[in-house]
Amino acid sequence: MDPAVTIETLKKDLAEVKAALDQKKFEAVSAEAQHQSNLLNNITLAIAITGRSGAGKSSFVNALRGMEDDAEGAAETGVTETTMVPQEYSHPTFPKVKFWDLPGFGKDNFSAKEYLKKVNFSKYDFFIIIASGRFTEDDTKLALEICKNKKKFYYVRSKVDIDIDNDRRSKRIDVKDTHEMIQSEKKTLDIIQKESYDNLKALGESSPRVFLISRWDLSKYDFPLLQETIEKEQDELKRDVLIMCLPIFTKDSIKKKKAAMESLIWKKAMVSCTVGLIPVPFLSFGCDIAIVVSTMRDICKVFGLDEDSLNILANRVGKPVEELKSVIEHTPSTGKITTEFAMDLLKRSALWGAITVVEVALNFIPLLGSLFGGGSSFATTFYMLNNFLENAVKDAEKVLAKAAGPKRRK
Ligand SMILES: Nc1nc2c(ncn2[C@@H]2O[C@H](COP(=O)(O)OP(=O)(O)OP(=O)(O)O)[C@@H](O)[C@H]2O)c(=O)[nH]1
Ligand SMILES: [Mg+2]
Structure with missing residues (x-):
């Protein structure tokens, strides 16, 4: 998966964390993140x-x-x-x-x-x-x-x-x-x-x-x-x-879902770096991989890219599910989103982003340094999940266009 998040978008995505931390104490923000991060369950x-x-x-x-x-x-x-x-x-x-x-x-x-x-x-x-x-x-x-x-x-x-x-x-x-x-x-x-x-x-x-x-x-x-x-x-x-669960009928619903997921991702990233503390091999930091995996699966479900949603959509629009799947370029099928997959992505994200992502995040919000791994675990997880989200959005737009497009001739 290619990096889809630029430093500019990263800063924009971090703005909500910054606003929360400007308004409330770190402990309060962290507790709120803990409470809200599991909203889908x-x-x-x-x-x-x-x-x-x-x-x-x-x-x-x-x-x-x-x-x-x-x-x-x-x-x-x-x-x-x-x-x-x-x-x-x-x-x-x-x-x-x-x-x-x-x-x-x-x-x-x-x-x-x-x-x-x-x-x-x-x-x-x-x-x-x-x-x-x-x-x-x-x-x-x-x-x-x-x-x-x-x-x-x-x-x-x-x-x-x-x-x-x-x-x-x-x-x-x-x-x-x-x-x-x-x-x-x-x-x-x-x-x-x-x-x-x-x-x-x-x-x-x-x-x-x-x-x-x-x-x-x-x-x-x-x-x-x-x-x-x-x-x-x-x-x-x-x-x-509500925004996350309704089917995608328009491009605008994809946009709203994206905003809702961005707001969820920083909370998930924060929780994953506060509680789990499971070291990731070859990385200097740890995070809760189970949270990372479930977040990626949630992103797939929210954007209708999981197996069940794709089958339902295929049936609704009267097209073979394989035709819809053929336009998905970046997002793996939910079955392939495993611990190993998440670890691999994290490692690669740490490489792409290397110092830049961590530096940007810490310069912007120094308080993040108090998280496990001195902020690097948060920054990398946050970066990786946002990257995953950007790619899911691109795929969801293509699936929407494919679903609305003309049927293939037999
Ligand atoms: N053209 C059209 N037909 C509709 C629409 N909504 C429902 N229908 C049709 O109206 C009929 C009744 O729809 P239902 O959804 O069964 O109505 P209901 O309110 O659940 O009925 P009860 O359970 O008997 O109270 C069905 O034949 C539907 O296909 C619509 O938006 N457009
Ligand atoms: Mg009825």
């Missing part, structure tokens, strides 16, 4: 998807997990009423993240209070209320009850692809005229947005927010905005978990 996230029967809840759960409806382990979907009790679906690679497919409502005498009690309300971090047409009084009753219990909810209007299609047909839009198609789509979306807003206002919501989505393409319409809004309203750790 410690932080739970339970997302409740609710709404009337047939609104598209189960389909949305599958889309959030990056899955097709007929994939193994996917939520059952269909035109008949399918989900009767809360169903738990773990994230395919981060099992502490759960998507809860709640039963549909919409029969007579709906009591939001009873419904929430029945679905074990308190265990969810936030709720997504889906409607496929107009929102009803039941939706707003539920939202009010969720609010009363001091939790957040988001109104989502699903199946907008159908509305767009219907409008195009009724207006006889020429599908070959891209400009006309885009204009027509924009008009339809504006109308649905206004209609949903007015509809919820009439039901008593003072300033409703509605996000328009299609389960068939989460990179489109309001899904990116929904994701951003939810992230902003979570606390820092849950936000990072």
Whole structure:
């Protein structure tokens, strides 16, 4: 693997450590790093998807997990009423993240209070209320009850692809005229947005927010905005978990994941050099290789470069997994990320970076010298993991492009 991190990027990456150490004592920063560095294993996230029967809840759960409806382990979907009790679906690679497919409502005498009690309300971090047409009084009753219990909810209007299609047909839009198609789509979306807003206002919501989505393409319409809004309203750790675990739909999601991982890497590097102290042969310093290995595996999972995520993506886009793998240049398959592999990379990183990396880090943040190995173990581990991350980002971008590109001819 070639060095991908320059001294300039190294300084930029170190800025967050510096800011933390400028604000708090070293011990406090180190303890916080310890607590936060394992967030992918410690932080739970339970997302409740609710709404009337047939609104598209189960389909949305599958889309959030990056899955097709007929994939193994996917939520059952269909035109008949399918989900009767809360169903738990773990994230395919981060099992502490759960998507809860709640039963549909919409029969007579709906009591939001009873419904929430029945679905074990308190265990969810936030709720997504889906409607496929107009929102009803039941939706707003539920939202009010969720609010009363001091939790957040988001109104989502699903199946907008159908509305767009219907409008195009009724207006006889020429599908070959891209400009006309885009204009027509924009008009339809504006109308649905206004209609949903007015509809919820009439039901008593003072300033409703509605996000328009299609389960068939989460990179489109309001899904990116929904994701951003939810992230902003979570606390820092849950936000990072959310960013790390959602499938990659756009280049922007890769960018956000990168930032979240950069913030995790310095914590991991710090912990690995504070607690483990396992000497690395041929190096003058030690670090906890197990932490280093698991961080590299996490990076693969976060960027969808592990075996499971690649298989799920291949199935979703209908391409052979080998075709997606063929564009991965730098990141090894997770099975190959072993202690030996990590040690080898560390040794090579120490060689490339040699004195420069350690010097830059120590000049910038002299306090790092108090870590094991006089700072060199931190600097080298930090450098190596950031290098691994830079390369994973490049690979993830290529996989995204390949997944979106035309299918190979047989
Ligand atoms: N075109 C389109 N169809 C969708 C979308 N979301 C769901 N559907 C379809 O709508 C139907 C109902 O979807 P489900 O996901 O089963 O709905 P549900 O809310 O889970 O239904 P219950 O479990 O019965 O309450 C299925 O045929 C889906 O394929 C969407 O965004 N676009
Ligand atoms: Mg369902």
